[in-house]
Amino acid sequence: QSVLTQPPSVSAAPGQTVTISCSGSSSNIGSNPVSWYQQLPGTAPKLLIYDNNKRPSGIPDRFSGSRSGTSATLGIPGLQTGDEADYYCGTWDSSLSGYVFGTGTKVTVL
Amino acid sequence: QITLKESGPALVKPTQTLTLTCTFSGFSLSTSGVGVGWIRQPPGKALEWLALINWNNDKHYSPSLKGRLTITKDTSKNQVVLTMTNVDPVDTATYYCAHRPPGWVNFDFWGQGSPLTVSS
Numbered sequence: 371q372s373v374l375t376q377p378p379s380v381s382a383a384p385g386q387t388v389t390i391s392c393s394g395s396s397s398n399i400g401s402n403p404v405s406w407y408q409q410l411p412g413t414a415p416k417l418l419i420y421d422n423n424k425r426p427s428g429i430p431d432r433f434s435g436s437r438s439g440t441s442a443t444l445g446i447p448g449l450q451t452g453d454e455a456d457y458y459c460g461t462w463d464s465s466l467s468g469y470v471f472g473t474g475t476k477v478t479v480l
Numbered sequence: 481q482i483t484l485k486e487s488g489p490a491l492v493k494p495t496q497t498l499t500l501t502c503t504f505s506g507f508s509l510s511t512s513g514v515g516v517g518w519i520r521q522p523p524g525k526a527l528e529w530l531a532l533i534n535w536n537n538d539k540h541y542s543p544s545l546k547g548r549l550t551i552t553k554d555t556s557k558n559q560v561v562l563t564m565t566n567v568d569p570v571d572t573a574t575y576y577c578a579h580r581p582p583g584w585v586n587f588d589f590w591g592q593g594s595p596l597t598v599s600s
Contacts, residue, residue, distance in 0.1 A: 372526060405586035407527070414576055414590040415519075415527065426588060458527050462585040468540050469517065469529040469585070 373398060374459055374472035381478040387447040390475045392459035394440050398470055402462040404442040406435055407471075409456045418457070419444065451479050482506035484516075484577050486594035493600050498564040500594060502577030509535055509555050513582025516560040518551065520573040521593075528573075532580065533560055567598045 375393045382388045392404065406419040417426050419435035422442065434445045442459055459472035488500035500518070507514055517532040531551040532540045541549050550563040560577060574595045578587035 372528075402585055407587075409527075414593050415587075416590070417586060417588045420584055420586045420588070460527075460529075460586065466543055468542055469532065469587075471519075471527040471529060474526040 372473045373463060373466070373470050374461070376457075376459060376472040376475045378473070379476045379478065381480055382449050383480045384449055384451060386449050387445065388449055388477055389446075390444040390457055390459075390477070392442040392444070392472045394442075394461070394470075396440055397465035398440075398461050398463040399437060399442055400440040401464055404435065404437050404459055404461045406433075406442075406444045407458045407460060409458065411455070415458065446477070449477075449479055453477055454479050482579055482589040484579060484589060484591035486575055486577050486591045488575070488594050488596065490595060491597050491599065492567055494568055494598060495566055498567050498571070498596065500562045500564075500575055500577075500596075502560040502562070502591060504558050504560070504577075504579065506589075507579060509533075509553050509558070509560070511535055511582065515580035516553070517578050517580055517587055518560075518562045519576045519578060519587070519590075520571075521576070522570075522573040525573075530575075531562060534580075569598045572596060572598050 380388045403421045407415040408418045409415045422437040423435045463470045484504040515534040518530040533551045574593040576593045579589040
């Protein structure tokens with residue numbers, strides 16, 4: 371149902387880097403800024419990245435975002451056990467005239 | 481400090497109409513550019529955006545649910561209400577409301593969520 375595609379899961383050892391991709395189209399990622407949300411187990415989502423690469427106050431600079439064409443990427447270097455969560459990309463879709471979320475990616479720290 | 485809280489029934493029967501209320505503080509829905517959205521998450525599944533209402537009463541709905549949803553605001557009460565008609569067991573989910581800041585296309589503050597089960 372989602373128009374934004376993410377890998378279902380990624381994993382890495384503590385201290386390593388994970389990257390999560392978010393693939394869309396010209397009507398969403400290609401023309402609107404991307405946000406990323408972190409959802410820790412049993413909690414509400416939290417805004418992690420907005421406007422493709424900006425971090426809200428209080429978000430560690432370990433989290434980084436980028437956008438190229440119709441895809442976006444979230445990077446988490448120096449992985450910590452507290453980073454185990456589900457991550458979602460999101461943006462506005464101009465054709466649908468609505469907000470769209472990605473399929474979600476579960477990050478596991480080995 | 482922006483806070484939002486969802487309220488509504490925990491259980492509804494199929495075909496009934498669901499009414500969810502988002503009560504917020506720390507901002508006004510009469511401020512230019514501000515919006516409040518509703519998002520849901522079925523158990524073990526991804527987030528799904530449902531609806532958005534802006535400060536100027538402009539409304540947007542998920543195409544897949546349009547026709548079943550109505551979003552309204554009461555600026556004086558700092559509330560946004562989402563109504564969903566003809567609910568079905570597939571509507572079982574946690575329902576969140578969230579603040580959309582002026583000028584940005586994202587949701588920066590979220591409520592804790594209101595779990596809903598649709599079952600006879």
